[in-house]
Amino acid sequence: MSSLVPLMPLLVVGIGGFILMLVDAFSDEKAELATLSSTILFAAAAISGVLAASKTGIAAPPPGVAPFLATSAMAQFMNATICTGAGMSALLAGGYLREHALERGEFYVLLVLSAFGAMVLSASTDLLSLFIGLETMSLGVYCMVAFRRSSPRAAEGGMKYFLLGSFAAAIFLFGAALLYGATGHTDFDGIGKAIAEGTSSARFVLLGMVLVLIGLAFKVSAVPFHMWTPDAYEGAVTPATTFMSVVVKAAAFAVLIRMLIACFGGEALSNLVTGWPAIISALAAATMVIGNLAAATQANVKRMLAYSSIAHAGYIMVGLATLASQDPEVRATAVSAVMFYLAAYTVSNVLTFGSLIALGTYAKEAVSYEDLAGAGRRHPLIALPFVIGVLSLMGFPPTAGFLGKWYVFSAALAADDSLLWLVILGVLSSVIGAYYYLRVVVYLFMKAPEPGAPIAVPLRSGYVVLALVLSGYFVLKMGITPAHYIDIALAAATKLG
Amino acid sequence: MQIELGHFLALSATIFGIGAIGFLVRRNVLVQLMSIELMLNSVNLTFVAFNRYAPQNHLGQLFAFFVIAVAAAEAAVGLAIVLSFFRLRKTVHSDRADTLKN
Numbered sequence: 354m355s356s357l358v359p360l361m362p363l364l365v366v367g368i369g370g371f372i373l374m375l376v377d378a379f380s381d382e383k384a385e386l387a388t389l390s391s392t393i394l395f396a397a398a399a400i401s402g403v404l405a406a407s408k409t410g411i412a413a414p415p416p417g418v419a420p421f422l423a424t425s426a427m428a429q430f431m432n433a434t435i436c437t438g439a440g441m442s443a444l445l446a447g448g449y450l451r452e453h454a455l456e457r458g459e460f461y462v463l464l465v466l467s468a469f470g471a472m473v474l475s476a477s478t479d480l481l482s483l484f485i486g487l488e489t490m491s492l493g494v495y496c497m498v499a500f501r502r503s504s505p506r507a508a509e510g511g512m513k514y515f516l517l518g519s520f521a522a523a524i525f526l527f528g529a530a531l532l533y534g535a536t537g538h539t540d541f542d543g544i545g546k547a548i549a550e551g552t553s554s555a556r557f558v559l560l561g562m563v564l565v566l567i568g569l570a571f572k573v574s575a576v577p578f579h580m581w582t583p584d585a586y587e588g589a590v591t592p593a594t595t596f597m598s599v600v601v602k603a604a605a606f607a608v609l610i611r612m613l614i615a616c617f618g619g620e621a622l623s624n625l626v627t628g629w630p631a632i633i634s635a636l637a638a639a640t641m642v643i644g645n646l647a648a649a650t651q652a653n654v655k656r657m658l659a660y661s662s663i664a665h666a667g668y669i670m671v672g673l674a675t676l677a678s679q680d681p682e683v684r685a686t687a688v689s690a691v692m693f694y695l696a697a698y699t700v701s702n703v704l705t706f707g708s709l710i711a712l713g714t715y716a717k718e719a720v721s722y723e724d725l726a727g728a729g730r731r732h733p734l735i736a737l738p739f740v741i742g743v744l745s746l747m748g749f750p751p752t753a754g755f756l757g758k759w760y761v762f763s764a765a766l767a768a769d770d771s772l773l774w775l776v777i778l779g780v781l782s783s784v785i786g787a788y789y790y791l792r793v794v795v796y797l798f799m800k801a802p803e804p805g806a807p808i809a810v811p812l813r814s815g816y817v818v819l820a821l822v823l824s825g826y827f828v829l830k831m832g833i834t835p836a837h838y839i840d841i842a843l844a845a846a847t848k849l850g
Numbered sequence: 851m852q853i854e855l856g857h858f859l860a861l862s863a864t865i866f867g868i869g870a871i872g873f874l875v876r877r878n879v880l881v882q883l884m885s886i887e888l889m890l891n892s893v894n895l896t897f898v899a900f901n902r903y904a905p906q907n908h909l910g911q912l913f914a915f916f917v918i919a920v921a922a923a924e925a926a927v928g929l930a931i932v933l934s935f936f937r938l939r940k941t942v943h944s945d946r947a948d949t950l951k952n
Contacts, residue, residue: 452906469864480913481912481913481916484913484916484917484920485916485920488920488923492923492924492927495927495928495931496927496930497930499931502934504938505935505938505939505949506949506950508931508934508935508938508939508948509935509939509947509948509949509950511931511934511935512879512932512935512944512947513944513947513950515927515928515931516873516879516882516883516886516928516944519883519886519928520870520873520889522924523866523869523870523886523889523890523893524870524889526889526890526893526917527866527889527892527893528912528914529893529894529913530893530897530900531896532897533900533909533910533913534859534896534899534900534904534910537904537906537907538909539909539913583940583950584950587950588950654872709873722902750874786949
């Protein structure tokens, strides 16, 4: 029995995007597009959350869809993460854009349709749907970065992101073409089978795999493919930065998981020394160390958070390296750890960026550490979510971020002794992370603003408050009672397809 | 002389290389955009060539059509962003994109 139910999250977001466009075109200027777009995204998140947690299993999608998109519990879990992150970014946009006199409807349309692209990307089981999802997501995000048309910094950030993003897409495509040529298939299972049977040309497969991984490494901003990240994050309006840091990353990692297992999961390619685990481990090590070191030297909080998101990509890649194990149980643990990490990282990052938005008003946006000086003593209610957010990003118990790191690192330790060095490096580099995250807290509570410096006035917006309350709730809930989420993730991790 | 798969692949690899080097070496954003188009077209050539020598399905040709369509959308967005940069900075040189620095 096939049914449309497993596709509901995608349909809600896709059709919702077009409705949003019509509402923007035909209604008066007072239309509450932030309410509408976040309602669409949260509805999709709720549907996919219910599907991911359902005990009875998920019905098969219509026959034409199955070869291209997964509707498994894992795909639904990632849909829920992506839609929650996107919905919270839409709420933040509702407060931020109005305050900074940028309220134009196209931002919400771009946001919802990019989220649709991200869902297709994260659920794809074929190189073709992967490519289309990737581009649908990226084209929207390029426009969101360059959204503040009067700002040279936004145009510059958008341009750099666009150029490197398209370059990466071209590299990915060349890799996809080589994989197709070597195996005669574009679907992940077909490629994996052809590689396992040895009917493919090993040189083409290896080159194609490396190029595809490089293309996706650009999207998750792994070092050394991270050059665009700080500039795009800093130039973009802050809700767009939030969207990029949570949604784009979650979608790209979801498809990497599926690809590494279905396409390249065979023994030959997932060899620890000669296969992709060597590449992923090297990228993870470089990303963790360089991301944390660079974040520690930033004077701008938004740039610091950009490098912190690079560092988090490194921790997640430790989880990807664990997928090299041939033991299905170890693999499932690692997949569920990465899924939990992505969900925890999504809510923590929304909380941190949301607090940064809440601390700035028109022409007085909080961007540097100096802007935060003393704000915690003047406005403790806004500093509180900021502190919870940075503590969660730092990995301090009892927050979601702590458990995310714990699950990923313990999965790596349980899998293979040869990953021990990576885990030690990860723990050591998160110590550097503590320095720059705690610096935020120090500035909030222990510094006074320079005499004559502009003093941050908090933003008054119900949207931002709602986003902070929601993300703060999930940060603490996933940190204190994680069993529910990790059980769902673990059950989903056994059904990737 | 018989034209084989190898010839097609050599040609498309050469075009891809020219595009990649052009993207990395040139500093004019419009030329960089054109270099990306070269890379995408070499991908199309690769797909179609592989499909010609393994015609049990038409996935390669199908993929090439999608690449063409997406490349057009990408060019539209890219030129719009370059235009907005040009309006503010009166230049299309990526060396002048230097306001965002640590």
